[in-house]
Every structure is written in C-alpha cells, then in structure tokens.
Amino acid sequence: MRWRHFRLPFCILFTCNTLCLIRTITLLCIPQELFSARIDTSSTTLDSAMSELLANPHVLAKLRAELDRVVGIDRWVEHSDIPHLPYLQAVVKETFRKNPLGPLLVPRISSESSNVGGYTIPKGTRLFVNTWAIGHDPEVWKDPEVFMPERFLVAGANPAGLKGNSFELLPFGSGRRICPGMGLAVTIVELTLSTLIHSLEWDLTPGQKSIDMSDKMALVCDRVHPLLVLPAKARLHTVKK
Ligand code: HEM
Numbered sequence: 001m002r003w004r005h006f007r008l009p010f011c012i013l014f015t016c017n018t019l020c021l022i023r024t025i026t027l028l029c030i031p032q033e034l035f036s037a038r039i040d041t042s043s044t045t046l047d048s049a050m051s052e053l054l055a056n057p058h059v060l061a062k063l064r065a066e067l068d069r070v071v072g073i074d075r076w077v078e079h080s081d082i083p084h085l086p087y088l089q090a091v092v093k094e095t096f097r098k099n100p101l102g103p104l105l106v107p108r109i110s111s112e113s114s115n116v117g118g119y120t121i122p123k124g125t126r127l128f129v130n131t132w133a134i135g136h137d138p139e140v141w142k143d144p145e146v147f148m149p150e151r152f153l154v155a156g157a158n159p160a161g162l163k164g165n166s167f168e169l170l171p172f173g174s175g176r177r178i179c180p181g182m183g184l185a186v187t188i189v190e191l192t193l194s195t196l197i198h199s200l201e202w203d204l205t206p207g208q209k210s211i212d213m214s215d216k217m218a219l220v221c222d223r224v225h226p227l228l229v230l231p232a233k234a235r236l237h238t239v240k241k
Contacts, residue, residue, distance in 0.1 A: 040220050041101055041181075042188045048099035048213075049092065049193050051227045052147045054202060055211040059149060063087055067198040074237050077194045079187065088194050090149035092186065093162065096135075096171035098147060099213075103132035103221045105173045131170045132221070140168045162186065203232040 053060040066087040071077050082088070108127045113120065121127070136144045142151065152160070160166035162182065164174030172179035179185065196202075204211070205228040212225045 042185055042192075044101055044220060044222055045095060045099070045185070045189050046192055046196075047223060047227050049095040049189065050196065050202075050229065051211050051213060051223070052095055052098070053091070053197065054204070054227075054229065055213065056147050059091065059147060060197065063091055063194075063197055067194060071198060073235060076236070077191065077198050079191060082187075082190050082194075085190075085194065086153060087149060088190060090152040092190055092193065093152050093160070093169070094147055094149040095189075096162065097141070097169055098135060098144075099215070099221070100131045100135055100171050101220055102171075102173070103217070104128040104130055105170070106177055108177075129170065129173075134168060134170065137168075199234065199236045200231045201233040201235060202229045204228070205230055 053063065066085055067077065070084050071081050105128070108129070110121050110123055110125045110127055113123045115121070134140065138144055160169035162169065162172060164170060164172060164178045167174070172182040172185070208228060211227065212223075214224045215221050216224050
C-alpha cells in the first residue's frame with residue numbers, strides 16, 4: 001500500500017482528533033467564561049445603581065414609594081413583582097445607559113469594506129463600538145449627564161429596549177455576539193437592587209461626604225472609588241422582628 005491510500009483516512013482521523021480536542025477545550029472554557037463574565041459584571045452594575053440612587057435622593061424616594069405601593073412592607077420583593085415595577089425597570093435601564101459596563105463592547109473585525117458616515121472602512125479593520133459615547137450623546141439623550149429614569153417612561157414614546165435592537169442603548173452589545181447572560185443579568189440586578197432598597201435604609205460610611213462617580217477604563221469599566229455604605233435601619237416588618 002502506498003501513502004496515498006492512507007491519506008484520506010489519516011486526514012479524517014486527524015480532523016476527528018483535532019475536533020475532539022477543540023471540543024474538550026471549548027467545554028472546559030465555557031463554564032470558566034460564564035463564571036468570569038457573570039460575577040464582576042452584575043456586582044459592578046449594582047454598585048453603579050446604588051451609587052446613582054444615593055447620589056439622587058429624589059429618585060431613591062420615588063423607587064421606594066413604588067416598592068411600598070406594589071409590594072408593601074410586610075414581605076420581601078419577589079421575581080413575580082418585577083413586571084409591576086416600571087420605575088425599577090427604568091432605574092436599571094438608566095444605570096446601563098449612564099454607566100455601561102463594557103464601554104467599547106467586544107472588538108470586531110469588518111468582514112467587508114464599507115462606507116460609514118463618509119469614512120471608508122476597509123475589510124479587516126478592527127472596530128470598537130463606543131456605547132459610552134452613544135449613551136452620553138446630547139443629540140440622542142436630553143441632559144445625558146443627569147440620572148433621570150423618567151426618560152424611559154415617557155407616554156407615547158418608543159422606549160429603548162436592552163436587547164440590542166435600539167442602537168441608542170447597547171449595554172449588552174448587539175447581533176450574534178450579544179451577551180448570552182442578558183436575561184439572567186437583568187433579573188439579578190433588578191431583584192437585588194429592589195431588595196436592598198426596599199428592605200433597608202442606607203448611610204454613607206463616616207467621613208464620606210459625597211459619592212464619587214468617576215470610573216476607570218478597563219475591559220469592564222469599574223469605579224475608581226467603589227461605593228461604601230452601611231445599612232442604617234431595617235424597613236420591613238419581617239426583618240425588624
Ligand atoms: C449586568 C451584567 C452584564 C453586562 C452589562 C454584560 C455585558 C456584556 C457585553 C457588553 C458583552 C459584549 C457583547 C458584544 O460585544 O456585542 C458581553 C458578552 C458576554 N457576556 Fe455578558 N454582561 C453581563 C452579565 C453576564 C452574565 C450574567 C453572563 C453569564 C451568565 C454573561 C456572559 C457573557 C458571555 C459568555 C459573553 C461573550 C459572548 C461572545 O463573545 O460571544 N454576561 N456581556
């Protein structure tokens with residue numbers, strides 16, 4: 001037998017082995033990627049949301065009033081309450097707009113040449129989508145530096161969604177690379193934030209006069225000074241006992 005008689009089976013064997021190896025590596029990487037993408041992102045978003053609420057007491061009071069009206073003060077917030085809490089949902093969306101976690105999303109490479117706004121983008125160009133700039137663009141958002149959840153509740157307006165179809169709000173990216181953990185992430189942030197605000201009153205730590213919202217640039221955009229707060233008083237009857 002000659003080499004050419006072995007060639008095809010060898011190729012198939014080689015390909016199978018390589019695919020198996022890739023599949024094993026992929027299987028090992030997926031949980032690791034899911035864990036690393038999960039933890040930092042949700043906690044940093046919660047940090048931003050709590051900071052914005054404590055820096056804007058009128059928004060905090062409005063959110064608490066909604067929670068007390070819908071949930072009452074005899075029980076904890078439950079997942080089934082969330083659809084009845086539009087102001088909470090608007091607070092979370094406004095947090096994503098003003099403090100996007102991945103300000104430049106994940107880098108892309110253009111698969112073909114194109115023309116965008118008069119600029120030629122050659123095939124193979126590395127591209128970054130600046131969601132931070134979009135979220136702070138005064139031509140898109142009125143008073144973009146103001147934390148104003150009401151902008152998502154204007155009657156008759158088509159409020160921007162989080163699923164990557166509204167290009168003015170892309171906290172989870174868009175298209176085929178959109179964050180696969182989006183549903184889980186929004187649920188974690190909405191439930192945790194509402195529980196923290198509904199069940200406890202919060203004070204800044206002694207010596208802290210105001211909240212510093214400046215952030216530092218990294219793959220995940222983090223705060224320079226993470227929020228430090230102390231639970232001051234329990235609000236729920238069940239917690240007080
Ligand atoms: C508030 C929380 C989160 C935010 C703001 C967030 C945001 C993002 C963004 C902006 C991207 C890049 C998308 C793009 O470039 O189009 C991404 C990718 C990703 N996220 Fe999230 N994420 C969050 C939570 C999570 C959670 C909870 C998980 C998993 C359970 C997760 C898993 C992933 C994975 C695996 C990718 C990579 C997707 C790919 O490259 O194909 N994320 N996320």
